[in-house]
Amino acid sequence: DVKVTQSSRYLVKRTGEKVFLECVQDMDHENMFWYRQDPGLGLRLIYFSYDVKMKEKGDIPEGYSVSREKKERFSLILESASTNQTSMYLCASSTPLVAGTYNEQFFGPGTRLTVL
Amino acid sequence: SQQGEEDPQALSIQEGENATMNCSYKTSINNLQWYRQNSGRGLVHLILIRSNEREKHSGRLRVTLDTSKKSSSLLITASRAADTASYFCATERIFGNEKLTFGTGTRLTIIP
Numbered sequence: 411d412v413k414v415t416q417s418s419r420y421l422v423k424r425t426g427e428k429v430f431l432e433c434v435q436d437m438d439h440e441n442m443f444w445y446r447q448d449p450g451l452g453l454r455l456i457y458f459s460y461d462v463k464m465k466e467k468g469d470i471p472e473g474y475s476v477s478r479e480k481k482e483r484f485s486l487i488l489e490s491a492s493t494n495q496t497s498m499y500l501c502a503s504s505t506p507l508v509a510g511t512y513n514e515q516f517f518g519p520g521t522r523l524t525v526l
Numbered sequence: 527s528q529q530g531e532e533d534p535q536a537l538s539i540q541e542g543e544n545a546t547m548n549c550s551y552k553t554s555i556n557n558l559q560w561y562r563q564n565s566g567r568g569l570v571h572l573i574l575i576r577s578n579e580r581e582k583h584s585g586r587l588r589v590t591l592d593t594s595k596k597s598s599s600l601l602i603t604a605s606r607a608a609d610t611a612s613y614f615c616a617t618e619r620i621f622g623n624e625k626l627t628f629g630t631g632t633r634l635t636i637i638p
Contacts, residue, residue: 414568441624452614453569453628460624468625500568506624513624514559515616517568 413437414518416501422524429488431521433501440506442484443515444468444476447498459484460506491525498522532615532632540637545602547632549615550595556618558591559626560600563612572600572613602634610636 417432433442440461445453445468455468457476465476473495477485484503488495499522502515533548549558557576561569575582575591575598582589588601602609612633616626 443625445628450630452630455625455627458625498566502569504624513557513618513626514571514574515569515626517561517570519568520566522566 414501414503414516416499416518416521418521419519420522420524422526423488423491424526425492427488427491427525429491429523429525431486431488431499431501431523433484433486433503433518434482435484435501435503435516436482437503437505437516438481439503439516440481441504441513442478443502443504444474444484444486445500445502446470446495447500447520453500456486491523493525496523496525532613532629534632535630536633536635538635538637539605541605541607543605545605545609545634545636547600547613547634549598549600549629551598551615551617551627551629552596553617554620555593556620558589558598559616559618560587560589560598561614561616561628563614563631565611569614605634605636607636607638610634 414435443458444456459465459478475487500520501518504513504515559574560572563569573584575589586603591598612631614631616628
């Protein structure tokens, strides 16, 4: 059974703190993604990675960085948390497209981050 | 701007009725996918339709795609209380490098 796990379901941090959100997948997927979800805005892509040590900016990368040192793990880092980063953070993974396949994404349960 | 926008934003129906949700998008796509999200949880993939397909079925789900109108619909037949969730469409744009762009979702409530 495929599985994507995230390190915390709920997290409360203070403004200015450095925050690490961890995501681990056990499906040997090359692609991994970080989204944030806010009411009325849907899911917005923060960063994604096609392979170990590779990363690309999504639609809203400002204030975030990522790290992918191992294939199964993709970390999202908030260098200095701010109140406008209070949100639900979702991690996902997928396999790369090859002939006959498609890019269904598998999601973790989400981390609800509150920055005070 | 949103690539995918669902309509309606919220829908309440009686158990046993059919539920229809619509998705519009703006640019040419490789495929369109529908996902479900139960309250406060991650998203679960439901069904994918490729740009050269017009209709697809999976159990009680039926998806249509009209690329000329840049729109898709998701029909859930014989709804159940367990179908209560938010539903999102996601599009993979041509030359989108396997990224998906999600809409804002339709909140479906099934009344027992």
